[in-house]
Amino acid sequence: MAAPTVEKVQEIREVTRIERIGAHSHIRGLGLDDALDARNVSQGMVGQTEARRAAGVILEMIKEGKIAGRAVLIAGHPGTGKTAIAMGMAQALGTDTPFTSIAGSEIFSLEMSKTEALTQAFRKSIGVRIKEETEIIEGEVVEIQIDRPATGTGAKVGKLTLKTTEMETIYDLGQKMIESLTKEKVQAGDIITIDKATGKITKLGRSFTRARDYDAMGAQTKFVQCPEGELQKRKEVVHTVTLHEIDVINSRTQGFLALFSGDTGEIKGEVREQINSKVAEWREEGKAEIVPGVLFIDEVHMLDIECFSFLNRALESDMAPILIMATNRGITRIRGTQYQSPHGIPIDLLDRLLIISTTPYQEKEIKQILTIRCEEEDVEMSDEALIVLTRIGMETSLRYAIQLITTANLVSRKRKGTEVDVDDIKRVYSLFLDESRSTQFLKEYQQEFMFNELGVDASAMETS
Numbered sequence: 001m002a003a004p005t006v007e008k009v010q011e012i013r014e015v016t017r018i019e020r021i022g023a024h025s026h027i028r029g030l031g032l033d034d035a036l037d038a039r040n041v042s043q044g045m046v047g048q049t050e051a052r053r054a055a056g057v058i059l060e061m062i063k064e065g066k067i068a069g070r071a072v073l074i075a076g077h078p079g080t081g082k083t084a085i086a087m088g089m090a091q092a093l094g095t096d097t098p099f100t101s102i103a104g105s106e107i108f109s110l111e112m113s114k115t116e117a118l119t120q121a122f123r124k125s126i127g128v129r130i131k132e133e134t135e136i137i138e139g140e141v142v143e144i145q146i147d148r149p150a151t152g153t154g155a156k157v158g159k160l161t162l163k164t165t166e167m168e169t170i171y172d173l174g175q176k177m178i179e180s181l182t183k184e185k186v187q188a189g190d191i192i193t194i195d196k197a198t199g200k201i202t203k204l205g206r207s208f209t210r211a212r213d214y215d216a217m218g219a220q221t222k223f224v225q226c227p228e229g230e231l232q233k234r235k236e237v238v239h240t241v242t243l244h245e246i247d248v249i250n251s252r253t254q255g256f257l258a259l260f261s262g263d264t265g266e267i268k269g270e271v272r273e274q275i276n277s278k279v280a281e282w283r284e285e286g287k288a289e290i291v292p293g294v295l296f297i298d299e300v301h302m303l304d305i306e307c308f309s310f311l312n313r314a315l316e317s318d319m320a321p322i323l324i325m326a327t328n329r330g331i332t333r334i335r336g337t338q339y340q341s342p343h344g345i346p347i348d349l350l351d352r353l354l355i356i357s358t359t360p361y362q363e364k365e366i367k368q369i370l371t372i373r374c375e376e377e378d379v380e381m382s383d384e385a386l387i388v389l390t391r392i393g394m395e396t397s398l399r400y401a402i403q404l405i406t407t408a409n410l411v412s413r414k415r416k417g418t419e420v421d422v423d424d425i426k427r428v429y430s431l432f433l434d435e436s437r438s439t440q441f442l443k444e445y446q447q448e449f450m451f452n453e454l455g456v457d458a459s460a461m462e463t464s
């Protein structure tokens, strides 16, 4: 057996995600069955079956990964679930397929040109799946030794001894590694692997040589052979990054830090060209494949004629993602021109699109969506209250009714109620105006609003 050597294993910080309740957080997918038919209520989705089915077909197309540069338009009235369907598609795609979501108006508010903003959005939606070899350490734990600092404060340090049938090595442990070892409950006799790049520890099982040591081990204990050969091994791993991430890392001195700050600025054309040819090279060598993802542009009528012409062109590239757009506009002026067009989209672009339309909901569907939202927000609501809220949803808008759930629940809690009842709904209905009552109010009291604003000047005018 070789003499033990001492090495340092790199550590990285963990990132945790915070889940919050948003407008579409109840959507977990498109709710389709294997034949791509929409189940009436599934994965948080209700009704709108035709559109969901169509979205499912597009989804299959995306999953095949072969088709690039197709574009889809979801068109329909406000609040008919256009954004919800796009979010459902994103959920169904999983994390390995890039999905970027922007609103048409964002293009104009970024500190860069419109076409740069669109180019970045496009490249964020194209994945490059890269195969890479990484180094792992695999062995049987001989001993873990953890030293607490004498003062009682400060970082713990320690040593980990690992062996294979042929060698033994002692590794220095930092705070993070000690934590992961403790979390995984690693002890002498376990066979583990450590990813050298990330410091991630995986327990493979217990060594056969320890099988007789403990009678008290559970039946689920898995026994494995002590590994042979070297402690360090190479393993192939696959990971997906987006073209945009590669652009950013290569475009600035601060490199990948710009990814976190979002301060990427404009990326030079030459950088992108170099990256494109590098990626093409990797593809030929079999080191990488392209994963066309999805770019979702909501409120697409906010784009102007230059953006539309850019889209037309960009869709023709073989590294284009699937473009999904949504709009609630009918025949309207194309921004930046005097011409009218369906959905405010130029005819030549419209001609390339697959159009999915959404239709207004029936009472029953509104009720189901509201029920799902109540569950999502952890709100108990009486049956009568739900009926009243559904009526409100029918007569005003689905969004307004959804908003009332949270507010009515607050009112109900304030009066120490156990569930939201009809009075709570009435209360918030009178507190918060929906769009049509608000318009009505403005019309009726227009005089007063004007008078208030001009109050000082008006009285000054009278005296002069």
Ligand SMILES: Nc1ncnc2c1ncn2[C@@H]1O[C@H](COP(=O)(O)OP(=O)(O)O)[C@@H](O)[C@H]1O
Pocket: 023, 024, 025, 027, 044, 045, 046, 047, 048, 076, 077, 078, 079, 080, 081, 082, 083, 084, 085, 328, 369, 398, 399, 402
């Ligand atoms: N079919 C549906 N199933 C479940 N929730 C829906 C459905 N349609 C709409 N919603 C929810 O209703 C609200 C309004 O829908 P949204 O998708 O924003 O409408 P649009 O984008 O068409 O204006 C959102 O909170 C959305 O998640």
Ligand SMILES: [Mg+2]
Pocket: 082, 083, 084, 298, 326
């Ligand atoms: Mg929307």
